[in-house]
Amino acid sequence: MIDAHIVVGARPNFMKVAPLFRALSLEKWIKPALIHTGQHYSENMSDAFFSDLGLPPPAYNLGARGETHARQTAAIMVAYEDLLLAGKPDWVIVVGDVNSTLAAALAAKKLNLPVAHLEAGLRNFDRTLPEEINRIVTDSISDLLWTPSADASDNLQREGVDPSKIDLVGNIMIDSYLMLSDTISRASTAKRIGVTERQYVVVTLHRPANVDDPIMLTRIADALRQLAASATIVFPVHPRTRANLETAGLIGRLQHPNIRLVEPMGYVAFMSLVQGSALVITDSGGIQEETSYIGIPCLTLRTNTERPITITLGTNQLVMPETLLEAATAAISAGPRCPSNIPLWDGHTASRVVASLARHCQAKA
Known part of the structure; x- marks a missing residue:
């Protein structure tokens, strides 16, 4: 043994x-x-x-x-x-x-x-x-x-x-997603928080390069506020991100009728939210993979990714705050994509x- x-x-x-x-x-x-x-x-x-x-x-x-x-x-x-x-x-x-x-x-x-x-x-x-x-x-x-x-x-x-x-x-995360797919579908997170499927954008931010730098965080907050003029945003806020938003005096910039600042979610509730979204904006690694598998457009607020296959074969695109609004508007207009057929x-x-x-x-x- x-x-x-x-x-x-x-x-x-x-x-x-x-x-x-x-x-x-x-x-x-x-x-x-x-x-x-x-x-x-x-x-x-x-x-x-x-x-x-x-x-x-x-x-x-x-x-x-x-x-x-x-x-x-x-x-x-x-x-x-x-x-x-x-x-x-x-x-x-x-x-x-x-x-x-x-x-x-x-x-x-x-x-x-x-x-x-x-x-x-x-x-x-x-x-x-x-x-x-x-x-x-x-x-x-x-x-x-x-x-x-x-x-x-x-x-x-x-x-x-x-x-x-x-x-x-x-990719082991695809095993996890499929293992829990029925539970994820039943979670109905969008309905629970009062947003309409395919009519909202999910945002997640936690990487130090984005949230620990007040200048970068300000640029991102401004870009999200611009996007909120035409799209509903659901933003589960990481504790460190929230603290930095408060320290930099940026929470007020995100007080908008179309921006929902919500508490972080567990995997099932969060993936249910992602599954029903029109677009995901993130700086996370794993979400690039899951959105590619599901067929949800993903904009990654980073200059690089350790998962380049999500760009070449998936639904992912690297953006910066100054290109975020244009890229998000185009992705939402294009609508859902076919799920990516990435080997294994x-x-x-x-x-x-x-x-x-x-x-x-x-x-x-």
Whole structure:
């Protein structure tokens, strides 16, 4: 029996590992255990949250937090090393690009444990972003790299990763979306908050480059107010974004009859909102993928993306505040698009990951 730790640290990580944990739990040769680092603590992570995802409560919650990237990463490494020393698993599986991903991978490799990285190979080639550093370092020390798209595999090979370590498995977030699609449809978020389907725009903002810079945040707020003259906007406001809007005195600029500032939502409620929208404006990574799969136009307020396939094959477009109004108006006028047919974004990524891990376990035996 193979023991495997699946390490998660932020709410989006749980969404990504849910279909994988479910698939591994059906296998008789492996025993998966969820390890929650505690990087992002949320009171909303109730029993219902895990039940909706088909997940048990984490086997361990390390409660490792820190106020800066370094302190957070260090706290997770120390706490996870203690757990590993108490009982070493056969594999450590990390996911995504948060600090928990890097910290767990480092702690495991220092103890010579094999590490697998789910969602490997993504690059935006901007090393000023902490996520890019986490991705690069994690990939460089991992023993098995599961990539979501061919460009991610190409990135790894250019960096000198042994091709035998790379498995193109597809996009695990599409598995999560399809796993919960019925629940998402029943959520009827648009109806609950009083907006009409296909007649509103969803906005999400949280990246430091956008919300921590008062000048950039002002430009974005002005662009959204301009857009509100012709479109209803629903804006679930991230806590840090709200605090920065208040500090910069910008909340008043967003007080408009067509702008709804609402509290952050869980995955099901939020994806229900996205599913019924005419357009999404975001600086998030994952939403670029989900909108491409569904066929919802997406404008990403960034100068780069680690998911270029969402531009070449999907519905995504990079914009800046000064081009936002024109791009949004054009996207709304064009209407919904056909869902993107991106290779291996088909809801079967988890099963391919299980098969990949089984092959590598047999090879090591």
